Amino acid sequence: MPGAAITVPVDVYRHQPGVDSAPRFQHYSVEVAPHTPVLSVLLKLRAETDPTLSLRYSCRSAICGSCAMRINSKSRLACETPVGPEVERHGRVVVEPMANQPVVRDLVVDQGPFWRRYDQIEPHLKVDPKHPMPQGRPNPMTPAQVERFHDTPRCIACAACYSACPAVAADPEFPGPMALAKLYRFVVDPRDAATQDRLVRIQTEGLWLCLRCHLCTEACPKDVRPSERIRDLKELAIAAQGVTERGSRHAVAFKENLLDRGTLSEAKLARQTFGLAGMVGQLPHSLAILRKKPEVARKPPAIEGKEELERIYAALDKESGP
Numbered sequence: 001m002p003g004a005a006i007t008v009p010v011d012v013y014r015h016q017p018g019v020d021s022a023p024r025f026q027h028y029s030v031e032v033a034p035h036t037p038v039l040s041v042l043l044k045l046r047a048e049t050d051p052t053l054s055l056r057y058s059c060r061s062a063i064c065g066s067c068a069m070r071i072n073s074k075s076r077l078a079c080e081t082p083v084g085p086e087v088e089r090h091g092r093v094v095v096e097p098m099a100n101q102p103v104v105r106d107l108v109v110d111q112g113p114f115w116r117r118y119d120q121i122e123p124h125l126k127v128d129p130k131h132p133m134p135q136g137r138p139n140p141m142t143p144a145q146v147e148r149f150h151d152t153p154r155c156i157a158c159a160a161c162y163s164a165c166p167a168v169a170a171d172p173e174f175p176g177p178m179a180l181a182k183l184y185r186f187v188v189d190p191r192d193a194a195t196q197d198r199l200v201r202i203q204t205e206g207l208w209l210c211l212r213c214h215l216c217t218e219a220c221p222k223d224v225r226p227s228e229r230i231r232d233l234k235e236l237a238i239a240a241q242g243v244t245e246r247g248s249r250h251a252v253a254f255k256e257n258l259l260d261r262g263t264l265s266e267a268k269l270a271r272q273t274f275g276l277a278g279m280v281g282q283l284p285h286s287l288a289i290l291r292k293k294p295e296v297a298r299k300p301p302a303i304e305g306k307e308e309l310e311r312i313y314a315a316l317d318k319e320s321g322p
């Protein structure tokens with residue numbers, strides 16, 4: 001019977017920094033219907049078993065973004081994740097706080113770093129004071145113009161993308177997937193007067209640190225697809241400024257390498273990315289790699305089936321237009 005209660009083993013991350021010596025997992029067992037959301041299970045535990053369990057939530061309807069947490073290692077909204085499929089797939093429900101943000105207590109994190117990175121990209125419309133928007137017509141955009149960013153306003157700032165992002169974990173300069181998706185929204189807004197400035201600045205403020213892993217898109221509960229918006233931003237940045245930054249040089253060299261041999265020539269890729277002068281600064285790093293893998297200095301043979309790659313690139317070029 002689909003609605004019959006099941007026994008759900010739940011392991012919840014518990015930690016009170018400054019009080020507990022180390023984080024731990026506390027095990028619980030709850031009887032609930034399979035469609036019960038993880039959030040409801042946690043609230044039941046707090047009400048009936050352990051009033052000290054700390055978590056954030058508000059709307060319980062996948063609207064406010066407050067209840068994002070890691071459920072069986074995936075960053076998700078607890079109020080829209082039913083326990084049944086989790087138990088079927090993993091045998092239990094393991095609940096942890098969001099990654100890439102300091103834990104305040106148990107499942108509550110400090111979102112300060114997330115919002116600071118967001119603020120840096122100035123996510124608001126900048127209207128040219130010499131050309132103010134026409135009075136009485138506050139939205140002078142065509143449907144086609146609105147269509148270009150129609151999915152980014154769906155974002156509820158839950159930070160699931162930020163939690164899932166390895167670039168955020170690796171580099172404090174990276175603005176994060178949500179911030180870049182929001183930046184895209186203003187870059188393509190025809191009313192914004194700072195498009196060129198935004199595209200130039202973001203190239204040295206973390207745009208090219210994106211690893212293209214698409215984990216943000218997988219995590220996003222609102223299908224904003226931040227990794228696709230970051231890709232769009234990169235294309236717009238190259239169109240606005242040319243191939244001038246290390247990140248854009250690397251992207252273009254990557255494609256050239258693949259079209260040339262069907263695989264990467266690591267030495268050539270590094271030379272094209274950093275330039276000869278830049279290679280000097282990379283010398284200790286390059287020598288360390290060469291000592292371990294001398295073959296990277298040699299030009300690799302072209303792979304079989306390289307034509308298939310050429311066909312893929314030709315199709316992509318045709319799709320994205322001139």
Ligand code: FES
Nearest residue numbers: 059060065067079
């Ligand atoms: S409680 Fe608001 S999104 Fe889950």
